[in-house]
Amino acid sequence: MICETIIKTILLHFILHAVLTECHLKDLGEITKNWSNVLNNLEKRIIGGTNTTKYEHPFAVQFFNHGGLCGGSILTRKTMLTAAHCFDHNKNIAEMKIFSNPRFLFDLQSIIHEVWQFEIHQNYSKEMFFSNDIAIIIIHDYFEFGPQVQKVTIIDTDVWMNINNTFVAIGWGENKYGTGFKNNNFKKVDLYYVTRERCKTENRIDLSPEMFCLSGDGETDTCRGDSGGGVLWNGALVGIISHGRGCAQAPGIYVNVYYYRTWINETVKKIYKEFCDFHNHKALK
Numbered sequence: 001m002i003c004e005t006i007i008k009t010i011l012l013h014f015i016l017h018a019v020l021t022e023c024h025l026k027d028l029g030e031i032t033k034n035w036s037n038v039l040n041n042l043e044k045r046i047i048g049g050t051n052t053t054k055y056e057h058p059f060a061v062q063f064f065n066h067g068g069l070c071g072g073s074i075l076t077r078k079t080m081l082t083a084a085h086c087f088d089h090n091k092n093i094a095e096m097k098i099f100s101n102p103r104f105l106f107d108l109q110s111i112i113h114e115v116w117q118f119e120i121h122q123n124y125s126k127e128m129f130f131s132n133d134i135a136i137i138i139i140h141d142y143f144e145f146g147p148q149v150q151k152v153t154i155i156d157t158d159v160w161m162n163i164n165n166t167f168v169a170i171g172w173g174e175n176k177y178g179t180g181f182k183n184n185n186f187k188k189v190d191l192y193y194v195t196r197e198r199c200k201t202e203n204r205i206d207l208s209p210e211m212f213c214l215s216g217d218g219e220t221d222t223c224r225g226d227s228g229g230g231v232l233w234n235g236a237l238v239g240i241i242s243h244g245r246g247c248a249q250a251p252g253i254y255v256n257v258y259y260y261r262t263w264i265n266e267t268v269k270k271i272y273k274e275f276c277d278f279h280n281h282k283a284l285k
């Protein structure tokens with residue numbers, strides 16, 4: 001679990017990637033097209049097992065921030081969603097990289113993207129420790145969509161918040177707390193909905209309204225390095241992996257993306273506009 005804000009330092013020598021700075025306003029609005037009726041399409045995902053592939057979860061990306069590892073989910077051809085705490089230890093864009101089609105951790109055959117700008121929620125960690133743990137990144141170039149790189153579908157309802165539901169969290173993080181990040185494969189884990197009351201009691205904390213809790217079977221969980229990555233229900237994104245007390249100790253805490261649907265929508269538009277304005281193309285009306 002993403003028990004810790006500072007993630008184990010990894011020293012990497014990145015290959016610099018050519019930077020494209022064209023501004024295509026047609027990408028705007030992509031995020032809103034599949035908000036509706038997602039449930040109709042989504043009853044056929046496989047749940048179970050441990051290894052997964054980019055073909056199964058093509059929206060998942062790795063976000064390296066100055067030695068820290070986080071996950072993320074592609075929103076549009078230029079933007080991705082992650083956790084705000086992934087920026088706690090570094091805000092220098094030159095030290096950030098996104099890997100868009102990694103088969104495993106440190107896959108240097110990945111497509112490597114430069115970060116152009118990021119937007120952390122204005123009230124991140126203000127009302128409460130880790131509250132509003134959400135951020136959006138815009139990249140210089142584009143995510144080239146194909147079988148292993150696609151945008152995510154965000155849930156358009158909150159009916160999934162029910163103790164009878166099973167979720168899938170994905171990531172490249174630690175397999176066990178403290179084991180480190182060597183050659184981690186892309187993993188998925190089944191998690192179960194935990195009521196707010198049980199979550200508060202077991203974590204001995206209060207929860208802000210956008211937080212929800214999931215638990216593994218006692219031996220499985222999300223762990224360090226998974227932060228920022230996605231939690232799915234019926235194939236649609238419902239949560240961002242946020243934090244917890246240890247891994248597989250107490251229910252983990254996740255960010256409800258449905259709660260932020262308007263913020264996500266507006267922030268994507270805002271950073272596209274900044275990108276376009278910066279590159280001196282016509283601004284949005």
Ligand SMILES: *[C@@H]1O[C@H](CO)[C@@H](O)[C@H](O)[C@H]1NC(C)=O
Nearest residue numbers: 030033034035038041151153
């Ligand atoms: C919306 O999702 C459906 C089903 O996944 C897909 O076939 C379609 O291309 C998507 N539409 C857009 C505009 O991306």
Ligand SMILES: *[C@@H]1O[C@H](CO)[C@@H](O)[C@H](O)[C@H]1NC(C)=O
Nearest residue numbers: 049050051052184185186187
């Ligand atoms: C997952 O993949 C790794 C590496 O390919 C393999 O060693 C391991 O046995 C796989 N685990 C499962 C449960 O299939």
Ligand SMILES: *[C@@H]1O[C@H](CO)[C@@H](O)[C@H](O)[C@H]1NC(C)=O
Nearest residue numbers: 121122123124126127132263
């Ligand atoms: C942050 O909190 C302030 C004060 O409660 C509120 O007015 C503002 O709308 C919040 N910002 C966002 C983006 O929710």
Ligand SMILES: *[C@@H]1O[C@H](CO)[C@@H](O)[C@H](O)[C@H]1NC(C)=O
Nearest residue numbers: 159161162163164165193195
């Ligand atoms: C969970 O499922 C059980 C058995 O089907 C049912 O009785 C219960 O009402 C369900 N709980 C919720 C919160 O939907």
Ligand SMILES: *[C@@H]1O[C@H](CO)[C@@H](O)[C@H](O)[C@H]1NC(C)=O
Nearest residue numbers: 029032035261262263265266
């Ligand atoms: C997102 O923005 C578009 C365009 O402004 C709007 O039509 C849509 O309703 C918004 N969706 C949400 C969930 O806020």
